[in-house]
Amino acid sequence: MSAAPPSMSWRKGQNIASRPWPGSVRDYDLFKELTVGLVVVGLLVLGLSALFGSPDEPALTLESWATAAPADFIATATAELGGTSETAGYGPPYNATPDASQKLGFIDLQSLSGVRLPIDTANDFVINPLKTLPSPPASLTAWAAATDQQRTDWATAYAAALSTAPDNDPAQVRAGNYGPVPALTAALLAMASRGNLDGVLQDGSGFYNLDTTPAILFLGDGSYFSDLATAAHLTGDQWGVMNETGDTPGQSWLWLFSLFYQIEPFKSSPNADILVVATMLVLSLLLTLLPLIPGLRSLPRHVPLHRLIWRDYYGQR
Incomplete structure (x- = not known):
């Protein structure tokens, strides 16, 4: 046979993987490595997480809100009926409120996509959920028969009365022409206290529905949610974007983004x-x-x- 070409001999000589191993050889226990990697390290991670992990706060729901702060719930539901809540005037993508969007000079990026998630706060947060009850309140009929101006007047008058009542307690509101608004908000409070409102606001099309947008918007319109955020040091002026609940450090790489808000x-x-x-x-x-x-x-x-x-x-x- 003819000798191998010089180029092939050179490649074989320079291939380190083809050379025999001259060093010592010992057994390798793969099962031991697997045990250390999964069991020992797993227990170590769980132990350190229990000692130093971030707090596991329970989820905030409409039920817990209605139970802990019923007066704030009633006031927020009244604002939704009157169209004076933050969501009602937010602008795109929820509604077409004039001059509500943020602008960069003359560029209105927020309005480019239009109203993609239309939300009518009175109907979506109050009226339609009450219609799902086995025995809808009779006050729905009076609300449906009224004009838009009459509804606004009722909600505005009741909101003003709530703000001047002792501790904003609906039970201590002075007498006035509030129409069906007190009955509607009281029925919604009872519905939320039983835990039914959370499911209704999240009920959408499809077998799996993970859209919690309506519930979060309704919750965010009240002061209960923002008060909890303040207590947990999570608001914008508290560098909340860099914290988890309380003083536990969070996304530290967002410090530059959070800096500008200060x-x-x-x-x-x-x-x-x-x-x-x-x-x-x-x-x-x-x-x-x-x-x-x-x-x-x-x-x-x-x-x-x-x-x-x-x-x-x-x-x-």
Whole structure:
């Protein structure tokens, strides 16, 4: 047979994997590794999580809200009927409230997609859920027969009376022309206290429905939810985006995003969200394009901070 071409002999000689192992050989216990990896490490993770893990707070529901703060629930339901809640005036994608969207100069990004998730707070949060009861309240008939202006007048008058009642207690509201609003809100409170409202607001099309948007919006319109967030240090002015419940650290990599909400002009701007997002996009582009931007790419040569950080390495050169 002819000798192998020189190129093939060279490749075989340089292939480390084809050389025999000259070192020592010992048995490898794969079962032992599997036991340590799954059992020992698993127990260690569970133990450390129990000691240092973030708090496991129970889920906040409409039932717990109605039970813990019934006066706030009634006041919020009244605002939904009167169309004065935050959701009622939020704008796209929930409704077409004029001048409600945030703008970046003349650019109105919030309105580009239109009203994709239409929400009528009076019907979706109060009236339609009450219609699902086995015995709907008779006050629904009076509400349906009234004009839009009459409904607004009833809800406005009842909201004002609630705000001046002792402890905002509906039972201590002075007499007035509130129409069916007190009966409607009381029926909704009873429905929520029994745990029925959560399921009704989440009931949608399809076998699996994980859309909790209506319930969260309704909950967010009251003060109970925001009070809990304040107590847990989760609001915007408390750097809440960087915390989990209480003082437990959360997403620390979002510190730059959260920073802008603490300073002017973002802090007091009605367009804070879109301004912060735009600022972060600009900063991200600058970071991405840094090797291509003259002047910025030369900063390490003029400000040799890296030499201070890796001084041991540069000191040996």
